[in-house]
Amino acid sequence: MTLPEASVQLYSLAKEFAADPQASLDRLAAAGFRNVEAFDFVGHPTEIRRALDAAGLASPTGHAPLLTDELWTPDGSIPTPEPAVVFAAAAEIGMSTVFDPFVAADRWLTEEGVADIAERxxxxxxxxxxxxxxxxxxxxxxxxVADFDGQSAYERFVSLLDPRVQLELDLFWALTGGQDVPALVASLGDRLTAVHVKDGVVPASNPWAPGAAEFGSASLDQRRAGTGDVPLAAALEAGTAIRHAVIEFDHAPGDVFDDVAAGLVFLTDGGFVA
Structure with missing residues (x-):
């Protein structure tokens, strides 16, 4: 199997990137990154492409809402454009895959809801x-959260997808959802083309279960890759077609540039990326 390439989700440094995109990308390049995963890119693809080119970086993947009217984040929602507008912006930046990053919890609680997400x-x-x-x-x-005849809503969703739809598994959130993460990675086979390399102390309960209190990213105890609860090494080794190992923090424990650089060291020293 060809080793994946390392990347970093720009949501990790959303504030820094918003303040100075070029300086942020330059710092990532200086840390050794060759790739990033763009976030909230649709409104300014030309500027992002220019900054990426200047830093010597590429964005082969990106996050944009395709299945909801607003993109939810733990710290607020972002209105969503039409899919064709998303794809035009992604193509201008030079992406190969656009991942929808969030569909609300209530839509995953019924078989009909799951089927609708897959159909869309x-x-x-x-x-x-x-x-x-x-x-x-x-x-x-x-x-x-939901289970249908012994199948999680996620497993049911995957079973209904067109074979051409790709998956990006967030390893931290899968563990938070009670999954055997390496086994889940293995079960997804070649359609799993990207993972989010994210570590930390897993919350005591699933924050999206019915009745759970609302939470923000600041409440998460996330840590540098290899220092938390998530079996990152075993999960990466279980993949058969992962092309992008994307470091991400919803809430970085320290200086975000140092934290993502530590993630790159984890990936390279462990032999998990090319």
């Missing part, structure tokens, strides 16, 4: 292909 994503495959792109889905932990 399947319907975008050909549209994306017209822009030279693939589409995929990125999980949190709400996809693992």
């Amino acid at each position: 994503l399947n319907a975008l495959v050909d549209t994306a292909a017209g822009f030279g792109l693939s589409v995929g889905y990125h999980n949190h932990a709400q996809e693992f």
Whole structure:
């Protein structure tokens, strides 16, 4: 198996990137990154592409809402454009895959809701292909709350997807959802093309379970890769077609540039990336 390439999700440094995109990308390049995963890119693709080129970076993957009217984050929501607008921006930046990063918890609680999510994503495959792109889905932990005849909502969702839809598994959130993460990685096979390399102390309960209190990213005890609860090494070794190992923090424990650089060291020293 070809080793994946390291990347970093720009949501990790959202404040720093918003304040000075070029300086932020330059610091990531200086730390040894060659790739990033863009976030909230649709409104300014030309500027982002220019900054990436100047830093010597690429953004082969990106996050953008395709299945909801607003993109939820723990710290607020972002209105969403039409899928064709998303794909045009992604193509301008030079992406190969756009992952939808969040579908609300209540839509994962029924079989009908799960089927609707899969149908909506399947319907975008050909549209994306017209822009030279693939589409995929990125999980949190709400996809693992409901169970249908012994199948989690996430497993049911995967079973209903067009084979061309790709998956990006957030390893921290899968563990928060109570999953055997390496086993889940192995079960997803070749459609799992990206993972979020995220570590920390897993919350005591799933924050998206019915009745759970609302939370923000600052409440999460996330840590540098290899120093938390998540079996990152075993999960990465279980993959068969992972192309992108994307370091991310919802809430960095310290200086975010130092924290993502430590993640890159974890990946390179462990032999997990090319």
